[in-house]
Amino acid sequence: MQKIDDQRIKYIFRMLLDTYGAQGWWPAFTSFEIAVGAILVQNTMWRNVKVSIKNLERSGLLEPYRMYIASPQKIATAIKPSGFPRLKTDRLRNFLKFFEKFSFDFEEMKKLDTYSLRKSLLSVNGIGKETADSLLLYIFGRPVLIVDAYTERFFYRLGYSFSLSKESEKLNFVQTLGSKPDVLGEFHALIVRHSKVHCKVKPLCGECPLSDICGFGGVTHE
Ligand code: SF4
Helix, strand or coil: CECCCHHHHHHHHHHHHHHHCCCCCCCCCCHHHHHHHHHHCCCCCHHHHHHHHHHHHHCCCCCHHHHHHCCHHHHHHHHHHHCCHHHHHHHHHHHHHHHHCCCCCHHHHCCCCHHHHHHHHHCCCCCCHHHHHHHHHHCCCCCCCCCCHHHHHHHHHCCECCCCCCHHHHHHHHHHCCCCHHHHHHHHHHHHHHHHHCCCCCCCHHHCCCCCCCHHHHCCCC
16 A cells, blocks of 8 residues: 655545646636535536536526525526436525625635635535535635545555545645645546546546556456
8 A cells, every 4th residue: 555655645646637628617607606516516417517507607696695585496497407406596595695604705805824824614514525615615715635435446446545435534634735725626627627537437548648657447346
């Protein structure tokens, strides 16, 4: 099992970037759209979220106060393509109640340090670690590592022994990448892309750009 190794991690990042190019995440026009997208993408595919975001825009709800005063039914109808419309409507409304305390202004939230901001976000019913870290990274530009199922599978297969659920080990990883939010954001996007193209549930190791450094790639997986 590997420990975190600066050179190897940087090599992986560079190889993924060379292979797939910059991913341009997060694909949104406003911070509020990022927040809405991060909540809607839970347990669904991004293409479904895109349809919901378009519906919200058409209904005039892609603005915090307008969504705040809208009826739950109207929100649920717009976000239906993302699945679980009632549950996700509740989650959006929970976030909006929280956001209202900051006068619906992300600049006000930015005044909190990363620890306090993360703790506050996690106090919102429906915002878990992955969603909170997505907001911290892509809205507030804080240096955090987003750990989702793709990330865990990818690093496990590459032979890493660190537990990404441990905050101290996540911090080590962040520091290895120079604590740069733009690099961390790009790395996350690249891992998601790689996990969809090569490192799938049944991986396509033969065509993988990392096969020369990945022990998992040498094993037959049926
Ligand atoms: S060699 Fe296979 S397991 Fe390793 S990163 Fe590539 S696709 Fe994933």
